Amino acid sequence: MTYPASDEPPRPGPQGPVRLGPFARTALRPSPTARIDDGFWSVRRDVNANISIPQGPALLESAGNLHDLRLAAGTATGAYRGQYPFMDSDVYKWLEAASWELAHHQQGTGDARARRLADDVERIIALVAEAQQDDGYLNTWFQVTRDDAHYQDLRWGHELYCAGHLIQAAVAHHRSTGRSGLLDVAVRFADQIDSVFGHGKRIDGIDGHPEVETALVELFRETGERRYLDLAGYFVDSHGRGLLGSEVYCQDRVPLREAQNVEGHAVRQLYLLAAAADLAAESGEAELLRANERLWQAMTATKTHITGGLGAHHDEEDFGDPYELPNERAYCETCAAIASIQWSWRMALLTGHARYSDLIERTLFNGFLAGVSLDGERWLYVNPLQVRDGHTDPGGDQSARRTRWFRCACCPPNVMRLLSSLQHYLASTDGRGLQIHQYASGRLTGDAFGMPVVVSVHTNYPWHGRITLTVEDSPGDRPWTLALRVPQWCEQYSVQVDGAAVETRAVQGWLRLERSWRQGEVVLLDLDLEPRLTRADPRVDAVRGCVAIERGPLVYCLEQVDHPGGGLDDVLIDTTRPLAVKHRPDLLGGVTVIAAAGQRRTPAVEAAHWWPYRAADPVAAATDPPADGERIELTAVPYYAWANRQDGSMRVWLPIL
């Protein structure tokens, strides 16, 4: 297979325009200059910009990553620090995050913070460049500890994985700043890889951890060099050929086009699929597109937690079986949430289907955002849906308590890069108008028939359901379409244009308003945010007899700290009583809490006995014995905000009284 299938120019990347200009087919392009300037995500992005990203260099110094670059460059001495061959990728992900952040600043102005960030970026890019070998190869772990073994342990070496993150950082840096220093490093490494890997070349092989594939597509888009696209295609198509012993962990059990469900290591699977979506976009290959759609559907229908979290096994960080969605052991790695967003966004752009952005919204507000503390300084690698009263925490990377940094620190800089590039995921344009996928206060641009269209958004979403959209620029009187995604969770909504109700209904998730928009025209979209109780498919055994509380895009949870006098293992919810909503500006940075009627079960007498299983009365077996216990008010807080107060138990799914 040669990519692209035709001589058409490359498509725009999923994160903003590329130099080569828009691709003209029906698929969508990201809004070229979207920005977020207020509201929920603005706060989160500011914490990312002002706290998380600026702390990066010191953390990378402290964890040894920068020291390791100096070792490889020969400008420092001592032992290699960190035990993983992918230490460099943390640096690259931070560089990518910082680069997207730089695009928000007016460089060269009086903003000291921006100048300092730019200085940090250039300093670290210089370190990276110094560490690179003359032939383009770059991986400090191998250069320092196993210089004789380049590309000899593809299953575990992560050399191409690191190369991928280097390339992604370089593309971000080049797009954001126009500077080519890091891009030159990335191109040299990519060329070295291209000289070594491929059919008939020195190595017919793939990396155990996909990542280089999407990166090479982006490098193709940034440089126009088709070799990178072909190489990405070679790598994607070589998964499932048995080059890595057919290991499911390494995504080598079955070729993608034959796979029936996602499997193996969740992040590896999802990075590979993001590349597969990119390649389907570039090649127009129907079979690859069908495989993407089939696997996405199978994943969401059978292997996705309600938070959008992915991965049911700690062991091997594996997806697990269909409907195997445990709560305490939900792995839901923060990186898997990010990878899922990246794949879904490519699918949204490729197909225009709203469901991909439905999943992105759910994942952003829940499974992803829980990965970083409200103060931007502490992280979760795994994101369980339940912590038990008697929890013994393992500490370390897989802790259910927030941690300052991880031994395997893949997640924190991954969160940083997503938050600093979040505006890329808000809207798209197709040359005939603007599609708004996510609701955040800001400014979105697109084009219609060659003329720019600009819409500003004001909203207090997700706390309030009103979204106010103002047309800021419109190409005269030629009609174009403003498409608004009506979230999959939303059953009631209304639209007004300049004060008049509009009766249009959403079709397959899109409310399409086609008219000759005038500058200053205002659209009000009201999404009903009544809190709701949610049940799972009965095959999800882990939550049988339970409901979750949701409101808008937010999944809620109970935390022990809000329920004094006991733990949560014995808490039940009374689903016959109404839920009550209250906004609490004082709590957790300002959240809407939901109160529910509940009960704390008094453990049955036999529960104190040594054996916790008892003979059931067959006739009464269909219901648990009536629970005694005290009535209590349950207070649910947004899941993303959990674990920001004291340690304790937590649960998303609540057994029904």
Next chain:
Amino acid sequence: MTYPASDEPPRPGPQGPVRLGPFARTALRPSPTARIDDGFWSVRRDVNANISIPQGPALLESAGNLHDLRLAAGTATGAYRGQYPFMDSDVYKWLEAASWELAHHQQGTGDARARRLADDVERIIALVAEAQQDDGYLNTWFQVTRDDAHYQDLRWGHELYCAGHLIQAAVAHHRSTGRSGLLDVAVRFADQIDSVFGHGKRIDGIDGHPEVETALVELFRETGERRYLDLAGYFVDSHGRGLLGSEVYCQDRVPLREAQNVEGHAVRQLYLLAAAADLAAESGEAELLRANERLWQAMTATKTHITGGLGAHHDEEDFGDPYELPNERAYCETCAAIASIQWSWRMALLTGHARYSDLIERTLFNGFLAGVSLDGERWLYVNPLQVRDGHTDPGGDQSARRTRWFRCACCPPNVMRLLSSLQHYLASTDGRGLQIHQYASGRLTGDAFGMPVVVSVHTNYPWHGRITLTVEDSPGDRPWTLALRVPQWCEQYSVQVDGAAVETRAVQGWLRLERSWRQGEVVLLDLDLEPRLTRADPRVDAVRGCVAIERGPLVYCLEQVDHPGGGLDDVLIDTTRPLAVKHRPDLLGGVTVIAAAGQRRTPAVEAAHWWPYRAADPVAAATDPPADGERIELTAVPYYAWANRQDGSMRVWLPIL
């Protein structure tokens, strides 16, 4: 702390008498010459003796263990085989199994099979002796690959763990055959360890994997040498001192006497607790006994699967949190079931409480026995309680499919040694009669007031509930007590002596029949084996709304092979309809199956949608939507016999229609 606390002679070990003679306090001693000669366990023991154990030497040759011994002895060349530093322990466990088996044979007779086994044992003992260093040290992995690093990686090195299994094998060999060849090797190694480890000695340290502790107590019992008991006490008491970084995995987070629940790596915890029970028996220390009792109660009440299986996490082979008892990911390592039996038996002997033997029975018939195939040739390392319809099997050691041998082959020879020594767990004596803990056809001995008592048992248990006990020998007309355990699951039972009903009721699990037993007197114990539905404590979230089918000591499961036309993920049980019992001599070596009324749910329309979570009608939320589907008959088979036919789904806990 010095062990024992007094000058009393050592107690008998849990596996038969020791040369030093019985210990005279109130605690129980194992029946000194118990034997199994018919019925359920006889069949299993014969398969073990005729298939599993004889295949051992070839498997140990094929896996490299014997080669590694030759490497250490300098009688072979080549690379070390196997990747673990505990390869030797597989050999020792096989030697222990074979040694117990030799005790069943009349050596020197015409039995070719017994002679061949004895020859294999002596040949392998010679290999072990050759591999031992002059100073007594013996671990082929270190000797061959890291000879400079003895005792330098106690967290992972498993040197004392292997020493423990060597000692256990040596004690078994010496008790069974009277030969001292292996015991001499073990004593030399124990002396070397004793010269190195301890307060004020060269190393103040413990092994990451407990095992040497119980072994040293047994070596003390076998040899009378108190240094071994003191060393065992030093090791047990040093867990929780932070010598291994306070790692919970290595049982070093907290001292045993302060622990509130079992935690960390299940097998490590349980081997350590077996030693703690031994030390409490030897020292009479009340605090250590209380810790044992507290931890056992906490484990059974909060961390034990219905099969007796232990360990809820694949990751780190960890116990998990209280009430965290997943089905698909039940780890329930076969070795943990064995370790639990070993601990519980020591507690039964120490306290006389029936509940310890209740757990042993449950574990033997379910969580343990599932670990070996009916033909004795294939094994399970992990013993899940559910395999889903869409299961992707990882293969390898953690497969849910039976495997010929494992890379980490701890379980198969562990099963062999338990089956070949099973008679040790059947009965005890306290000098005033006989206590029968487990029901198997055979012959049990004890003593009363210095005179022998002998009882033979005939039963088709667990298929039938009648146990016929015949007094074969009795000390004249002095009354003594025949104590029969009434299993914890049994609500209806009756007893007759020589045809006359006896009205005595069981007290705390023991039915005590005190009388002047005459030779030939017959006791009939009838245990009601009505099948029953069992529920779990409501805090066991994994099985909310489910029942398990049990009959007698057996837990049942559904297998896909018995339910054509679909999988098991959508099967429900109708608990309002009676269960029907049928013995099937043709099936699975002869099992009683249980039929139940059920339904196979037709997946709801929305289940085919991409998102498996849906808004609940609050009023109706307390029940799942009424299931449509076809009525089917469910066929439940004993859990121990699962995975002996074709691959497919399986489940123990059944959602209620």
